[in-house]
Amino acid sequence: MKRRLAQFDLVKPKFPKCDPRMEEFYASTGYINGIAEKHSGFIWRELEENQPLLDQLWGEGYLYTLSLWRDVESLKDFLYNIPHKTLMRRGGDWFDPISHPRVVLWWVEEGHVPTLREAHSRLIQLYEVGPSHDAFDLSSCELPTVLY
8 A cells, every 4th residue: 555745834924924024935935836746756735724723723823834745755855955945944034933843744545635633633743742653754754663
């Protein structure tokens, strides 16, 4: 059975969307999403964010990305290559720090489309339990195959 990598990323903008200090970020999202969608490892991205549910789960003011990738290597290739890497370096200009993990990865069966509630559950699991085969991040994606 094939599996796919689900990816969830949560951010808290420092300023409202209409604030000129956020203009460069919002202007670049379409371009960056287009690059992601053309990547050979990209499968799917949620296009219509569920802001009411997001506000219910985390509180007001957050943004997120929920996507599917072929594997960890594909996601890393997209994230750490220009131009995405350039924008990631500017994250402190646009987003407040979050005191808990804000990115979570997990494996899903091919054909499964992850939900925002599922992402919330996985992120909470990563925060409360730590990295596991069910919820991990990029720094813990090479877990051993047998856990003792």
